[in-house]
Amino acid sequence: MTDLRPRRSALYMPGANERALEKAKTLPADALILDLEDAVAPDAKIAARDRVCAAVASGEYGRRELTIRVNGIDTPWHEDDVRAAAKAGPDAVVVPKVNSAADVHAVERVLEQEGAPDRTKIWAMVETPVAILHAKEIAAASGRLTVLVMGTNDLAKELQAQHVPGRAPLLTDLSLCLLAARAYGKQILDGVYNDVKDLDGFAAECRQGREFGFDGKTLIHPSQLEPCNRAFAPSEAEIERSRRIIAAFDEAMARGDGVVTVDGRMIENLHVDDARRLLALADAVEAIG
Known part of the structure; x- marks a missing residue:
């Protein structure tokens, strides 16, 4: 990685x-x-x-x-x-x-x-x-x-x-x-x-x-x-959307749903991976001040 x-x-x-x-x-x-x-x-x-x-x-x-x-x-x-x-x-x-x-x-x-x-x-x-x-x-x-x-x-x-x-x-x-x-x-x-x-x-x-x-x-x-x-750096809008993507995906998986959408768009594993990468980068940026 x-x-x-x-x-x-x-x-x-x-x-x-x-x-x-x-x-x-x-x-x-x-x-x-x-x-x-x-x-x-x-x-x-x-x-x-x-x-x-x-x-x-x-x-x-x-x-x-x-x-x-x-x-x-x-x-x-x-x-x-x-x-x-x-x-x-x-x-x-x-x-x-x-x-x-x-x-x-x-x-x-x-x-x-x-x-x-x-x-x-x-x-x-x-x-x-x-x-x-x-x-x-x-x-x-x-x-x-x-x-x-x-x-x-x-x-x-x-x-x-x-x-x-x-x-x-x-x-x-x-x-x-x-x-x-x-x-x-x-x-x-x-x-x-x-x-x-x-x-x-x-x-x-x-x-x-x-x-x-x-x-x-x-x-x-x-x-x-x-x-x-x-x-x-990730913008506030990007950070907020990434959090919503991860939350929606996790909730759908817990329900056993096979289809996840956020803002009318289909969400797949690759979108979740990218959202997690972006949040990790945002955390790293915040850590260095």
Whole structure:
């Protein structure tokens, strides 16, 4: 069964920016991605690695899920990043441009060699055409891999696709990765929205991601946190209807009835299962405040 830990919002924070790392302690993000890759200049990589690992080890981030995005597998910093992360023991190591199961195995091997705790999972970023074609193998590669992360900016670049409202050029890719994640019981996070001033566009993309089935969204700015958390949390109406579905089904089963309806709609086991999943998610969201 897919892990129901809330991951509505996963905010990228630049690992080289000490003030940003300090601010992250107060933000309402379900997860923080302390970034050693795109947000850090080459000459600052090593200092950022030390700063991020110290932040993870500090224990000062409360209930937030703390992850470290390492540099890519084909870079000179990658293996040292993974080794340092293994010792720091974050909740997960986020690996960019994972293209195959072998890439997952290579990261897992280093984590285990360096004594990473069992709680340190792998989040695989899917952001190339090759990765899309191998999404099934990536999702199935390891029990330590718990989350797929869509890298929609890099994917659009490699596809030579345009960024347009509704994301029609990427819908096939998003759907394939969702299928892979659900087939192997993983969570999956939608890609970033680039225009932090376009609140309506961001809200629309959050709704689309939720409708597709994403568990949450990766973010580039703190201003996106609250609308994202709201979009990916069960609404009061959804919670109320889920309770009515479960109650009606249980009452019908107790009476021996074979047919159950709620609001004029036929209710089957699959609807009850979905209602229970939604209520479990609502409880998990409430538990983290």
